[in-house]
Amino acid sequence: MDAVDPTYPLYPIASTLASVMLLLVLLTSFVRQNWNLGVTFLCFWLFLLNLTNAVNAIIWSDNTDLKHFVYCDIVSHLQVAANAVIPMATLIITRRLYLIVSLRSVDLPNKASRRRNSIVEWTLGLFIPLLVAGPIYYVHQGNRFQVIGVFGCINEIQTSILELLTMESWTVIPPLVSIAFFYPKVVQTFRRQSRDIHSFINRNASVSRMNYLRILILASIDLLLTLPVNMINITLRIMSLRTGHTPLVFYPGWTVLHTDWAPVSIPYTQEQTFGTPYTARSFFLQWSNSLLAFVIFGLFGLTSEARASYLRIICAIGGWIGRSSASRAQQEQASLGEIEFGTRPQEMSLGDAETGPGSCHPVSVTPEPPAARQETEHLMGESGVGEKLESQPMLIEEVRRSLGDTGTGERRVSVGSETIDAAV
Structure with missing residues (x-):
């Protein structure tokens, strides 16, 4: 079914862009920690109104x-609150500018006056x-x-x-x-004493005359829009x-308004x-x-401070995305590095041969190098082993004598490095 409004989708596109722009203004104010309560109230409620x-x-x-139903309940109350906030925000802005030009100071003089001013503005x-959007609206809510x-x-209000x-x-x-x-008085002071206003506003490094001039322009346009329209x-x-x-x-009476309280629909042709x-x-x-x-x-939203805030927001988002990507990459590398191997086979040693495979102290045999073996033989010769080698001829004679006594036959006997053929 085609849309009833011939200009569709112009209005939803414009409202979406308006809500995005107001969100950017709120974000830049948050980043710079530069709050004007009247402007903040106006931006916040207008953002919700344009979005809905x-x-x-x-x-x-097209229907x-x-x-x-729940969404419509919230939106209908939101519309009533926003319609009351927009004129109130204009009053907060002009009152704040009036205090500035009257006191010739950006800040209020003492803590008590600042607390009183905060109570008035939040109220x-x-x-x-x-x-207005709660109990007062319910009193006059026909459906x-x-x-x-x-x-x-x-919303549905009975006039x-x-x-x-x-x-x-x-x-x-x-x-x-x-x-x-x-x-x-605000306009007159800014027009006649602009030089003095510029001097005492610039004493505070966080504000400038141009910022307050923008706020004054906003209050003027808001007055031109809200008062005649309302x-x-x-x-x-x-x-x-x-x-x-x-x-x-x-x-009309409570009973008349709240007896048949179901929601109603009105086609565009009937409107x-x-x-x-x-x-x-x-x-x-709406527009x-x-x-x-x-x-x-x-x-x-187009000032140099706002553009710098946009850049900081983009860099912060980019850094957050980069950190999250890096952490995911590290987790993937860590998961790839955790590879488990099977149990290492036990080493067989001489100790295992003697004590079985349960031995926990394997013994390894290392062949002795030739140089070490020669040195060992030399030491053995010096310690008396050579004397035993000199007594081998006497031992051979004794073996021959004993063999000769036992009988005939021939037997080959090795003694040391010599071989003896004897008759047995």
Whole structure:
């Protein structure tokens, strides 16, 4: 079945690229240990939002089937949290810049003020969005989730006055606070006192005026995107109630919202019946997340520091792969070197002949060399063996005499080196 969106797969490709770019920005910040909490919150939640938008556009490109329930539960809550985080991140960024230009210092003056600032930023960037995506969203959740053609699974919120005050207000009030209290002074100070700003920012070696100028540009673009879009979104939702002849009540009631709570699917053709403004608003909300991700990468992902961080990451990955390959090669060589041989046969010796094969001390016989044998004979001659050789004639006479006494016959007897023929 063909995709419903005629531009498919343009949107999933753009969302995937946007998520990869945001991940690179987060990785380079981690490598350089250079964190701006507002920018980090914005990159992290936008990364998750673009990634899930790409997955949704691929899975439900040509259908509105109700499937992957657990995934849709997670994504629907994630969308609510991200829609609250993006305006909060803008407020965190502009407030931080306001403190810098007001105090003329990159760091806060004391430990108590730093702790108080951390509590404020973490509350705005994490705790309030989780509160909105958790219990507050459940109060206004008309269905478990809804699957819309082209866009996939999204959250399902019943519009009411209480919902506008407790949920949609978080998308409008933070940008209004930024514009009313922080943003004008930041822009005015950077424009009129750029030389002074440059001097006191450069006292800190870890930052530069260009970095804070990039953050200011990001806050400006985010304000231009989030505030008008969120205000138009609220207006279109109220207008859709009038188009459907549904009154805007304060709160429909817990029983009405949570009685038939099964997920619903809306084909793309049915969504088009809501009107062109509603369809255009849906597409713009989807594409604005990718557009903001491209802006962030253009400001923070193409700097010289970021490129150096990319090189370090690539070298680290290459070194890890090289070490793992070397360790595997060593293991293979070690396995090849472990060759077992059979039992060595026992040596036969003179000791074995006398004591049997169980002898553990073999005796070997080494032939005596000629020189040693001559020396031995010489020593034997000197020690008295020669005297025995001189007495051989006397011994021969005794043998002859004894043979002559015993009878006739002839016998050959060898004595020493002489042979005697005697009659027997």
